[in-house]
Amino acid sequence: MALLEMQNxxxxxxxxxxxxxxxxxxxxxxxxxxxGDNGAGKSTLVKIIAGNFPPxxxxxxxxxxxxxxxxxxxxxxxxxxxxxxDLAICNNLTASANVFLGREIMKGLWPVRILxxxxxxxxxxxxxxxxxxxxxxxxxxxxxxxxxxQAVAIARTHLSKAKIVLMDEPTAAxxxxxxxxxxxxxxxxxxxxxxxxxxxxxxxxxxxxxDQIVVLRRGHKVADKPIxxxxxxxxTGLITGAIKAA
Amino acid sequence: MTxxxxxxxxxxxxxxxxxxxLLSKQPFWVMVAVVIIPLIMTVVEPSxxxxxxxxxxxxxxxxxxxxxxxxxxxxxxxxxxGGIDLSVGSILAVSGIxxxxxxxAGYSFWLAAFAALIAGIVIGAINGFLIAYLKLSPFVVTLxxxxxxxxxxxxxxxxxxxxxxxxDEALLQAIGGGKTFxxxxxxxxxxxxxxxxxxxxxxxxxxxxxxxxxxxxHASQLTGVPVDLLKLSVYVISGFMTAVAAILMVxxxxxxxxGIGIGxxxxxxxxxxxGGVNLLGGxxxxxxxxxxxxxxxxxxNSLLLAGVDPYWQGTFVGIFIxxxxxxxxxxxxxxx
Numbered sequence: 001m002a003l004l005e006m007q008n009x010x011x012x013x014x015x016x017x018x019x020x021x022x023x024x025x026x027x028x029x030x031x032x033x034x035x036g037d038n039g040a041g042k043s044t045l046v047k048i049i050a051g052n053f054p055p056x057x058x059x060x061x062x063x064x065x066x067x068x069x070x071x072x073x074x075x076x077x078x079x080x081x082x083x084x085x086d087l088a089i090c091n092n093l094t095a096s097a098n099v100f101l102g103r104e105i106m107k108g109l110w111p112v113r114i115l116x117x118x119x120x121x122x123x124x125x126x127x128x129x130x131x132x133x134x135x136x137x138x139x140x141x142x143x144x145x146x147x148x149x150q151a152v153a154i155a156r157t158h159l160s161k162a163k164i165v166l167m168d169e170p171t172a173a174x175x176x177x178x179x180x181x182x183x184x185x186x187x188x189x190x191x192x193x194x195x196x197x198x199x200x201x202x203x204x205x206x207x208x209x210x211d212q213i214v215v216l217r218r219g220h221k222v223a224d225k226p227i228x229x230x231x232x233x234x235x236t237g238l239i240t241g242a243i244k245a246a
Numbered sequence: 247m248t249x250x251x252x253x254x255x256x257x258x259x260x261x262x263x264x265x266x267x268l269l270s271k272q273p274f275w276v277m278v279a280v281v282i283i284p285l286i287m288t289v290v291e292p293s294x295x296x297x298x299x300x301x302x303x304x305x306x307x308x309x310x311x312x313x314x315x316x317x318x319x320x321x322x323x324x325x326x327x328g329g330i331d332l333s334v335g336s337i338l339a340v341s342g343i344x345x346x347x348x349x350x351a352g353y354s355f356w357l358a359a360f361a362a363l364i365a366g367i368v369i370g371a372i373n374g375f376l377i378a379y380l381k382l383s384p385f386v387v388t389l390x391x392x393x394x395x396x397x398x399x400x401x402x403x404x405x406x407x408x409x410x411x412x413x414d415e416a417l418l419q420a421i422g423g424g425k426t427f428x429x430x431x432x433x434x435x436x437x438x439x440x441x442x443x444x445x446x447x448x449x450x451x452x453x454x455x456x457x458x459x460x461x462x463x464h465a466s467q468l469t470g471v472p473v474d475l476l477k478l479s480v481y482v483i484s485g486f487m488t489a490v491a492a493i494l495m496v497x498x499x500x501x502x503x504x505g506i507g508i509g510x511x512x513x514x515x516x517x518x519x520x521g522g523v524n525l526l527g528g529x530x531x532x533x534x535x536x537x538x539x540x541x542x543x544x545x546x547n548s549l550l551l552a553g554v555d556p557y558w559q560g561t562f563v564g565i566f567i568x569x570x571x572x573x574x575x576x577x578x579x580x581x582x
Contacts (some may be wrong), residue, residue, distance in 0.1 A: 070528055088468050090461030092528035093454075101458055104451050114449040156469075211540035 001059075002029050003195050004049070004080075004164055009058035011044050011219075016144050018044040019055070020214055020219040026164060026195040031144060033210035033227065034199045037239050040216040042199050046166050049197075050082045051075030053084030081157035082166045088153070089141055095152045096124040096137035127155040131185055147181040154185050165189060166197045171205050203232045215239060272522025272573060276537045280544055287548050303547070305430050311543035312432035313491045317510065318517040318535035319436075320487030323480040325518055326447070327459045328527025329384035330486045331544065333373060334514050336395025338507030341366045341492035343399045345418075346408030346502040355414035355421075363489045369395060370485020374464045374478035388481075392511065401503040408503035422497015432494040436536065439487065444532035456480065461528030516563060517542055520570040541566065 002025040011019040019041045026032060036042045048055050051069030060067050062078055072082075089098045100120045107116040124137035133151035141149060150170055157165045165187065171179045179202075186209050190196055200206050206213065206227075213230055215238040217225040223230070223238050223246045224243045230246070237243035317334050324331045331526050341362040348358035369391060376387045411418050447453040458466040459473055467473045496502045521538030523530030545562050 072468060076470075082468075084468070088462065088465035089529070090458045090465055092457060092461035097454060097458075101454075101466070102471050104454060106451065112450075115451060115454060 001172060002026060003063060005061040006045075006049070007059045007061070008082075009045070009048065010057045011053075012056045012093075017219050019048075019216075021058075022216070022219070022221045024214065024221070024224075026197065027197050028163070029190055029193045030211040031190050031196045031198055031209050032212045032214055033201075033206035034214050034216070035201075035206060035235060035239060036184060036196055036216035039218075040239070041219045042216055043168075044219075045216070046082065046197070046199060049075065049080060049164070050166060051080070076160065079161070079163035080166070081160060081164070082168065083150075083153045083157060084168050089149060091142040092139055092140065094121075094138050095128075095135050095144070095148075095155075096121045098141055098152050099102035099124045099127065099137075099155045099206060101156075103159075115180065123159075124155060127158050131155060131158070131188060133181070133185065145178060147178030150174065150178070150182045152186060152191070158189070162194065164195045164197070166199070168199050169201065170198070171200060171202055179205060203235065206235075207232060215246075222246070251582075272570070273531070273534045273537050275573065276521055276534075276541050276570075279538050280537060283541075283544050283548055287552060288499055289550055303551075305425065305428075306341045306549050307543055308433045309430035310547075311539040312430065312436040313495050314510070314513050314517055314542070315436050315536045315539035316432070316439055316491040316494075317484075317488050318521075318539050319439055320480075320484035321514050321518050322521075322523055322530050322532065323414045323443070323447075323456065323483045323534045324384070325523050325525065326456045326527060326530050326560040327477055327480050328463065329377060329480065330388065330515070330525070331347065331370075331373065332388040332511045332515075333369065333391035333479060334365055334384065334396055334484060334488045335507040335510035336392045336485075337369050337485050337488040337491045338495070338510060339368050339399035339504055340369060340395050340402075341502055342496045342502045342506050343403045343408070345493055346411070347402060349411035349418065350408050351540065352355065352412045355411075355417045358414075359493050362493055363486060366487075366489025366492070367482055368484040368485070370482040370488075371478065373485070374481030377481065378474040378477035396504075396508075399506075405504060407503050418497045419500055420497070422494045423500065432498065435494060436489065439490070440532045440536050443535075447531050452476070457528055457567070460524075498572060513539075513542065516567050522570065522574060523573070538570075538578055 004026040006022065006024040009019055009022045009024065010017070013143060020040070022045065024045065030101060034042055034045070039226060047053060051072045051074045054068060054070060060069070067078060069078070090101065091100070096117070097120070105116045105119050105123070106113040107119070108114050123135040128135045128137065128151060131151055132156060133148065135144065135148040135151045141152060144152070170182050174182065186198065198206060210227045213223065213225060213227050213235065214221060216233060217239065222244065223235070225246065234243060234246055238246055253487065317338070321331055321334065344365045345358045345362040346406045348361055349355060373388055373391055377384050420430055428432055447456070453472045455476055458471055459476060464475060494508070517538035518530065518535055519525065519538070520541055521530070521534030521536070525536050542563055545566060546559050549562060550556065551558055
């Protein structure tokens with residue numbers, strides 16, 4: 001059974017139809033590559049799943065039950081985490097402070113509750129070890145490489161025991177070597193049973209890790225098939241409209 | 247920004263020792279300057295020693311910068327979130343006038359001081375509301391409040407000069423102008439408030455979230471930090487700190503006019519910048535505010551004792567502000 005099922009989702013912003021009757025399903029332990037040109041509706045779909053706004057029409061089922069998200073916190077509480085393209089991390093804080101931002105571990109008795117930096121740091125260390133990343137919890141993020149920053153953002157989703165992780169262009173702004181590191185992170189999350197959506201423009205990345213591929217064009221879903229049954233050429237054709245549907 | 251070097255997978259920057267960390271902190275270098283400037287002056291001008299290190303001058307010095315430092319403690323909270331509060335000089339005037347007006351009318355010190363604090367808090371809350379909830383620019387809102395506050399001080403005082411404070415006059419003057427264990431009272435208040443703010447910045451969730459907002463406001467929002475409420479709160483803290491400074495200052499001066507605190511916003515912001523607080527947000531601490539204010543007072547006092555024409559004071563303070571930013575840039579490059 002699908003973990004998340006979206007049925008006949010439409011989204012209109014005034015006269016603009018960003019999504020038109022899209023069905024979309026996610027299964028645990030699978031990576032779904034979501035592709036499409038700019039303005040195809042990828043971001044809109046992700047924002048609906050992440051609870052930024054409810055769809056104009058359509059139903060969302062999570063674990064078989066209908067859900068309505070009105071703000072991002074609703075989605076997060078339901079086990080859906082987003083790793084944003086700009087990473088949404090604070091450069092001036094340590095890796096550990098970022099992982100625990102908004103859910104800091106405290107110690108001491110009320111009213112003198114203080115930050116338990118030691119526990120947060122050692123928990124972060126465990127998370128980074130699980131992800132096989134050598135990110136050091138007490139280092140400030142500003143001085144880190146793109147791959148390590150990505151690990152920080154991913155460790156955060158890990159901490160919350162997310163069931164669904166939406167990755168928005170995780171490999172867009174980092175070096176080739178780090179791309180491999182990030183893709184390995186994604187595979188590890190998948191192997192732990194998470195459902196992952198990988199939004200990317202980079203065809204090789206999508207093809208190297210995805211199980212399923214979904215292509216959007218002008219708000220319509222034009223393909224939804226196992227990656228093995230597709231090819232980069234076909235997807236390129238689908239994105240540009242040279243191939244109508246597959 | 248220079249392009250970051252591409253590290254190999256798993257590369258991590260070398261860990262900094264305690265000494266390296268200390269040497270990379272701006273407040274440390276400012277502290278060094280605070281100690282060294284009087285020593286250099288002593289060597290250059292032998293007569294300086296007896297003047298500068300006399301007990302009376304020392305008490306005056308520390309008290310003079312305590313008022314600015316207390317206000318700077320509130321300003322640091324604002325600046326950590328990436329904001330700025332230009333209205334502190336005017337808040338000082340409103341709180342001071344409220345205190346003078348009520349005590350002159352025969353109310354007790356405690357009631358008048360309470361009203362002065364409320365005045366500071368209310369003005370800070372208005373600033374904060376406009377900035378956090380109506381998303382107006384902190385610079386513009388507090389610039390407007392600078393004008394409004396000054397005008398309010400004129401209006402409610404009816405341009406009167408208050409120098410009689412009713413039956414609690416002695417208490418007011420003892421609190422602001424007196425000493426405890428040989429230390430000027432405002433200095434004691436400053437130290438206590440600095441410790442409290444330092445604790446809040448370093449050890450509480452609230453403090454951590456202020457830095458997060460300064461680092462990446464959008465990210466903080468996404469992780470569930472109550473960004474708007476926290477932004478409102480820092481302007482309230484700034485208003486409160488300024489009102490505390492107003493009460494102490496009026497007690498020390500023994501009088502209050504609506505001209506009190508003109509131009510103080512610049513001295514307060516200069517203190518924080520010299521202390522190493524980043525105007526873009528996300529960096530700074532309680533110690534920075536205190537040493538920054540101390541350095542300005544040291545420069546001012548040293549020039550005065552050295553017989554330099556007071557007209558030049560602004561030039562020297564200005565040079566130190568620019569040096570502070572330059573130092574930050576140099577450090578920034580070294581760190582990466």
